[in-house]
Amino acid sequence: MRYRKIPDETVRRLPVYLRGALHLSGRGIESTSSKELAELLGVEPWQIRKDFSYFGDFGTPGVGYNLTNLIKHVNKILRLDTGHKAALVGVGNLGSALLAFPGFGTYGFEIVAAFDNDRRKIGRRRAGLLIEDVALLDSLRVRAVHLGIVTVPESASQDVAEALVQAGVKGLLNFSPRHIAVPRGVKVITIDIAMDLARLPYYIRAG
Amino acid sequence: MRYRKIPDETVRRLPVYLRGALHLSGRGIESTSSKELAELLGVEPWQIRKDFSYFGDFGTPGVGYNLTNLIKHVNKILRLDTGHKAALVGVGNLGSALLAFPGFGTYGFEIVAAFDNDRRKIGRRRAGLLIEDVALLDSLRVRAVHLGIVTVPESASQDVAEALVQAGVKGLLNFSPRHIAVPRGVKVITIDIAMDLARLPYYIRAG
DNA sequence: GTTTGTGAATAGTTTCACAGCA
DNA sequence: TGCTGTGAAACTATTCACAAAC
Secondary structure, three states, X not given: OOOOOOOHHXXXXXXXXXXXXXXXXXXXXXXXXXXXXXXXXXXXXXXXXXXXXXXXXXXXXXXXXXXXXXXXXXXXXOOOOOOEEEEEEOOOHHHHHHHOOHHHHHHOEEEEEEEEOOOOOOOOEEOOEEEEEHHHHHHHOOOOOOEEEEOOOHHHHHHXXXXXXXXXXXXXXXXXXXXXXXXXXXEEEEOOHHHHHHOHHXXXXXX | OOOOOOOHHHHHHHHHHXXXXXXXXXXXXXXXXXXXXXXXXOOOHHHHHHHHHOOOOOEEOOOEEEHHHHHHHHHHHOOXXXXXXXXXXXXXXXXXXXXXOHHHHHHOXXXXXXXXXXXXXXXXXEOOEEEEEHXXXXXXXXXXXXXXXXXXXXXXXXXXXXXXXXXXXXXXXXXXXXXXXXXXOOEEEEOOHHHHHHHHHHHOOOO
């Protein structure tokens, strides 16, 4: 059935399915089933079918899902079909690692700008990208960059986020361990690495 | 009330509260309220109170929460009170960044070993830590290391995970973009950075 | 026979509203 | 008065089971 409200959890899982579909497709496979995809991704088949059911008929009963078709549809739903430019702010250890990280290309992202406030870094290059002065963040508006990756220290992340929003950025991937307040219409996803590690010991019983 | 089943979502949020409590405590503040903590962390006050209610009486009605007490209790619930040793496998860009990352200390973690399979890296140092041969992962057992951080390429992560489990590791923080299968009793938390970024465009309307 | 798509049942989580304590 | 702690209500998500499609 079409046009029901899409659960947030479904949106969270769609990139997982997309990753699996791209993986299989990259190996020359043309179609898959919810069972096969579920096994690959470590999820349940009915979850996949249910999630896809919110968006319409992806598959063919008795046969499965055509991968090209599946990838095309999920890309469209997630608005990944047009490609996206991102700017990274904070070229420290983590920032440098992300600039060199090939994984963003998988989903059609390209980091087109890097900023820092350190005079010794500005003007240099990392992973082929010129490091610009963070004071000149506003140039992102004319460059049509709508995504920002924040890898600055905790103490600077709110200010940097505000500057990015000021420059027209609509989505932020925040690696600093704190909540970032943004206006309506801007979405922040925070990855707090230490915090994720902090959940592990709870699940380790009688170790 | 004590000893109800603790929702997974509550366990996921406890490190957030801990982070907030540590932040306030570090500024010399002695007590807080669910309202103040909620504002700091960008969550709702009743959510905090509800979550804490699963574990017993943390607070004082009319007053709030004593931060020292709160931190001690949450640390204990999350089993962070004893400290944990972690080993990192894969000293590439991301791995190197994580070795230098100070945030793990916040929750009592220490990375005590780093491994790679690259002959040119083995024997060298990163962030003060000797890079060891991944073939000698088994030494982790006698070193009582129970947590592993996996920053190897996708193609190697399942093998590395199995070697870590073989060496007695009970919890894995996986940065490779794929599902890792592990035996019962071992917990994996996967951070797929590109995938998190891939969710952003969906939430950006009329941009 | 196989696999999808989905209502219905079940399970889990969030939110409310307020009693009770300091 | 102010703030916690928590049942109950409202909401959301997962799981099942099977009819329909190939």
